[in-house]
Amino acid sequence: MLEEISDCTIAEARRDNGDRATWDVSIMELKAFIALLYVRGAYCGKNIEMESFWSEQWGNAFFNATLSRNRFRDIMCYLRFDKKETRQCRLTTDKFTHVRKPDKFGITFCLAADVDSKYMLNGFPYLGKDASRPATQRLRENVVLRLVEPFVGGTRRWPVAVFYNVLDLAAINAWVLYRSCMSQNIPRRDFMLQLAHELRAEWMASKAPPLADVPFTVWDAVCGKRTAKVLNVCINCV
Structure with a gap:
């Protein structure tokens, strides 16, 4: 999954800006990026401006040692989970785009779910024509906007919000499995911080100067x- 995210992010950076034809992000660096997201969550920084973690006076040394603020901005800006140039082709082959017939197959529910884990993120039943839908808005557009409404923020893309949810689920599942397998009652916050250290370890080792x-x-x-x-x-x- 990380390899696919890395490829899509690189493609977006090079497509968006011709001057960045050599822009790159490795899986090691992507893990370090995720580690920063976990540490932010462990410090309850959801409502704190992300860039303040690099502040010289109030910042966190873990952030400065892992990635520069500008590098973090770049990865967040170009972070993608699919390639735009293939979207139209995928629309013609995606079976979920076909119109469903509720009168033939029963009640229809519109769901937003993760493709791999099948975890449902949002959903609502189809109740016929919606009088509140603007006349200029197509039905499928209205459905998508309603499904992603909980994830749409003022400064973020909704696929990134879904990505955050996936990271949360992965960390919580790892914490539960660790406590069960190792028989250790470790607090979730401490486990998240340890996980962040492990995620960035390979990246930090690659940044270290060679030993004489x-x-x-x-x-x-x-x-x-x-x-x-x-x-x-x-x-x-x-």
Whole structure:
């Protein structure tokens, strides 16, 4: 799933801005991005402006050490879960776009659900013609807008809100399984913070400078404290 999100995000960045023809985001960096989202939730920062976590005075060191604020902005801006250029083709092959007949098959419910987990996010029954629907608005457009209404925010795209819900479910399920399998009564907040550290570990390791070669076979008395040539390691020599 992360590989698909990475590919779609890269495609959107390069499509949206010709100057970013080489823009890229790895799966490691995407995991680090998700780690920041988990830490924000663990600190109850849902109603706090995201960029304040990078503040020099009030910010969180975990955020500054993981990703820069501008890099986080870029990933959030271009975060996508499908490719726009293939949407029209997928509309012709998606069986869920066919018109359903409630008089033949019974009561029809309009549902918004995750494709993989089948988790229902929102839904309502079809009750015939809706008098409140604007005359200029098509039925399918009205249905989609009603389904995504709980996820539409002033500054966010509704697919991202669904993505947040998936992350919440994944973290809660992992916490429940961990407590059951390891027989440890760890608080959910502590588990979320540990999960965030594990998600960003690979990315942080890739950012670390390469270690210098350590002379483990020191034969000469370099430091002046060893009078004999022995096969040893002196901390002062290193």
